[in-house]
Amino acid sequence: MxxxxxxxxxxxxxxxxxxxxxxxxxxxxxxxxxxxxxxxxxxxxxxxxxxxxxxxxxxxxxxxxxxxxxxxxxxxxxxxxxxxxxxxxxxxxxxxxxxxxxxxxxxxxxxxxxxxxxxxxxxxxxxxxxxxVTPKVECIVSVDFAREAKVRHLVSQFQGEILAVDYAAQVSLQIRLEEAQLDAFSVQVVNETAGTAIVKLSPLNPP
Missing domain, CATH: 3.30.230.30 (Impact, N-terminal domain)
Structure with missing residues (x-):
């Protein structure tokens, strides 16, 4: 959209x-x-x-x-x-x-x-x-602690916003960014973290 x-x-x-x-x-x-x-x-x-x-x-x-x-x-x-x-x-x-x-x-x-x-x-x-109005989506990125800074850097590059961070076995960052940027952002996250990060849409997003 x-x-x-x-x-x-x-x-x-x-x-x-x-x-x-x-x-x-x-x-x-x-x-x-x-x-x-x-x-x-x-x-x-x-x-x-x-x-x-x-x-x-x-x-x-x-x-x-x-x-x-x-x-x-x-x-x-x-x-x-x-x-x-x-x-x-x-x-x-x-x-x-x-x-x-x-x-x-x-x-x-x-x-x-x-x-x-x-x-x-x-x-x-x-x-x-x-x-x-530019449609935005929320996604959750799960990544190990060592690569959290890389993900944060990408979020700022894509002019996204970190809504919440949960520290458990891994770091889970809840991120909001422009819908049109989501695919490119996801690819970059996987590339920058050598494939260790998982990006999934937040369940709050409308279908």
């Missing part, structure tokens, strides 16, 4: 289409529960709105942990899905988009709705601050 971007702070924006008002809220979220809690907030805040449509994507937009959307009474596929599409296309991970629509009396038709909801979220994303 490569570096991806996530939403940093909440954003609010408003667009208008044929007298219908679309109020868009973007929120950083890390779980479905958090996303649904925000949706409830806006349902209560705008009880007289015609529709409160939403879409969220958790994690890396290219390989999301979870994602979902709702048209909230708009014709199927005209609101939530286009909203999710914008979040995915623009690489806005860990985000919830909520669009509150006040009907202006003029029907937009299916194509018009898709454009309106897409434009509403696009405008909010234009104002959003995204931050880059």
């Amino acid at each position: 490569s570096t991806h971007t996530v939403l940093s702070t909440a954003v609010e924006s408003t667009t208008e289409e044929k007298n219908s008002e679309f109020i868009t809220f973007l929120h950083p979220v890390t779980s479905r529960e958090e996303a649904m809690a925000w949706v409830d907030v806006y349902r209560k805040q705008y009880p007289d709105a015609a529709h409160v449509c939403w879409a969220y994507v958790i994690g890396n937009t290219r390989q999301p942990q979870t994602q979902a959307f709702s048209d909230d009474g708009e014709p199927s596929g005209t609101a939530g899905k286009p909203m999710l599409h914008v979040l995915t296309e623009r690489d806005v991970g860990n985000s919830l988009a909520v669009v509150v629509r006040y009907f202006g009396g003029v029907k937009l038709g299916a194509g018009g709705l898709v454009r309106a909801y897409s434009a509403a979220v696009s405008q909010a994303v234009n104002a959003a601050v995204l931050v880059a």
